[in-house]
Amino acid sequence: MKRFGPVLVVVLTIFAIWYVGSFLMNRTWVMDQAARAGTDPGFTEVLRDTMNQDRAKLPAPHQVAAELYDGVVNKKVTSKRSLVYHGFITFQTTMAGFVLGIVAGVVLAVAIVLSRFADLTLMPWAIISQTIPVVALAPMIVVLANAAGAGSLLVPKAIIAGYLSFFPVLVSMVAGLRSPGGMQLDLLRTYGASPGQVFWKLRLPASLPYFFASLKIAVAASLVGTIVGELPTGAISGLGARMLIGSQFGNPMIMWSALFAAAILAAMLIWIVSGIEKIAVRMMGGGQT
Amino acid sequence: MQNAKPGDRPLSDPLSQDMTTPGAVISARGLSLTFQTNDGPVHALKDVSLDIKKGEFVSFIGPSGCGKTTFLRCMADLEHPTGGSITVNGVSAQEARKARAYGYVFQAAGLYPWRTIGGNIRLPLEIMGYSKADQAERVARVLELVELAGFEKKFPWQLSGGMQQRASIARALAFDADILLMDEPFGALDEIVRDHLNEQLLALWARTGKTIAFVTHSIPEAVYLSTKIVVMSPRPGRISDVIDSPLPKERPLEIRDTPEFIEIAHRVRDGLRAGHGYDD
Numbered sequence: 001m002k003r004f005g006p007v008l009v010v011v012l013t014i015f016a017i018w019y020v021g022s023f024l025m026n027r028t029w030v031m032d033q034a035a036r037a038g039t040d041p042g043f044t045e046v047l048r049d050t051m052n053q054d055r056a057k058l059p060a061p062h063q064v065a066a067e068l069y070d071g072v073v074n075k076k077v078t079s080k081r082s083l084v085y086h087g088f089i090t091f092q093t094t095m096a097g098f099v100l101g102i103v104a105g106v107v108l109a110v111a112i113v114l115s116r117f118a119d120l121t122l123m124p125w126a127i128i129s130q131t132i133p134v135v136a137l138a139p140m141i142v143v144l145a146n147a148a149g150a151g152s153l154l155v156p157k158a159i160i161a162g163y164l165s166f167f168p169v170l171v172s173m174v175a176g177l178r179s180p181g182g183m184q185l186d187l188l189r190t191y192g193a194s195p196g197q198v199f200w201k202l203r204l205p206a207s208l209p210y211f212f213a214s215l216k217i218a219v220a221a222s223l224v225g226t227i228v229g230e231l232p233t234g235a236i237s238g239l240g241a242r243m244l245i246g247s248q249f250g251n252p253m254i255m256w257s258a259l260f261a262a263a264i265l266a267a268m269l270i271w272i273v274s275g276i277e278k279i280a281v282r283m284m285g286g287g288q289t
Numbered sequence: 290m291q292n293a294k295p296g297d298r299p300l301s302d303p304l305s306q307d308m309t310t311p312g313a314v315i316s317a318r319g320l321s322l323t324f325q326t327n328d329g330p331v332h333a334l335k336d337v338s339l340d341i342k343k344g345e346f347v348s349f350i351g352p353s354g355c356g357k358t359t360f361l362r363c364m365a366d367l368e369h370p371t372g373g374s375i376t377v378n379g380v381s382a383q384e385a386r387k388a389r390a391y392g393y394v395f396q397a398a399g400l401y402p403w404r405t406i407g408g409n410i411r412l413p414l415e416i417m418g419y420s421k422a423d424q425a426e427r428v429a430r431v432l433e434l435v436e437l438a439g440f441e442k443k444f445p446w447q448l449s450g451g452m453q454q455r456a457s458i459a460r461a462l463a464f465d466a467d468i469l470l471m472d473e474p475f476g477a478l479d480e481i482v483r484d485h486l487n488e489q490l491l492a493l494w495a496r497t498g499k500t501i502a503f504v505t506h507s508i509p510e511a512v513y514l515s516t517k518i519v520v521m522s523p524r525p526g527r528i529s530d531v532i533d534s535p536l537p538k539e540r541p542l543e544i545r546d547t548p549e550f551i552e553i554a555h556r557v558r559d560g561l562r563a564g565h566g567y568d569d
Contacts, residue, residue: 183395183397183399184399186367186393186395187393187395187399188416189366189367189386190365190367190386190391190392190393191389191412191413191416191417191464192386192387192388192389192416192417193416197416201412201415201416202401205401205403206401206403208403284402284403285402285403285404285405285444285445285446
């Protein structure tokens, strides 16, 4: 209970601010309607009318919750209006991008740590890559992937997700692989260890805590990359596409429910990655030094 | 200070360098090491000559900056001298290192947190390619030797600092090197644990007959443990006195209250003061 107390306070505060915001933003429409009808509604009537508009500027939390529930439970998972369907498309791409990002990040980090040449040539480009707005890059990646014969949107979307998620893995792995101190390296030197043995016996295991810490950031970045990939690329499925549809058809409820579906998906992914991290830490001696 | 007298006795190995003293396991001749820093050169070691014979327990004592650790690291080929020569087992320090001639114990235990105590001791054995059965047998044997039997499956954080340092000594003993180089191994431990480990180390030395070079900044520790005490002084790092201990090999802790012990400690202190007094 001690753990949930503060979380509950924050959530309740957010809901309170949200309700106040809904009231203030949706009031204009209620007043306009009233003026047109020539009536003078009291406060309770205005309040009631701001909380259940179909096309509210800012839908109230309970409306979003209802829409979310409807989209998850009441629609068949094969339906184009099911959030489970769209969420699964996004999840799939996120995982593909995540794996791509991990592989790219680890391979580049190993190269950078083992080779001074790679350190000098690759690292600056890796940093520059993150300064380019991915929204600008996404359509180009889609065009190039199609030209290369990718067939579906999965590949370019996964590349965009991997493009965002490789960087935290790279930076953490470089730090992790370089974390063994002079004494640890001297010790292996006294054993006459080969560079390969130094890597497998010392550098790699020493980097694993850094690796797992970076996975949480990488999985979130991969999800963001996937949704960004779904926005400007003409995708028709995925939570990002759903948000765009909501925006284009002037239906904020679709946008908000897709947004929350994405947030719930992110929470689930991070929870799973944290679980894997905990198991790994336990297998590596409890993580204490 | 002892001087090399090549030719006094016939060399057993004709390839040995002329400068090497027969019977010396570690032999340094005119050893110098100068670090180039932004503030100009620092003479960590200057013209240091010393022989360590087989089975000796030699302590290096001196204030910080006297080069005692640097000297030890030169023996281990972790530092490269800029002048003079050093041989270990009759060959260069580098060849000796590659032949796994010594075990090195650092000031911190430096156990891998992701390996158990047994796994940590197995580390050098894995690197040197011992068979699985041989590894298990050796781990059990050295754990027994440092009185840590039963802790093989524990992780380092489950052990006290003193036990961790014992495990690191076991790790250095696991592969049967005849030389043990120890760089202030008990420096971070409290007095009581330190006394106990000193006793254990002497017992271990008596049982294994290893040659031990031991860096310390504690006078009682140096006198209690050593058959030879090398007093060093800084700027430039050099040997100011070499004391051969007359104490018997059998040394209970109470020996520290005997007049002989106090006399040696006094001489060490004098040596330290003489080397230290001229510029600060």
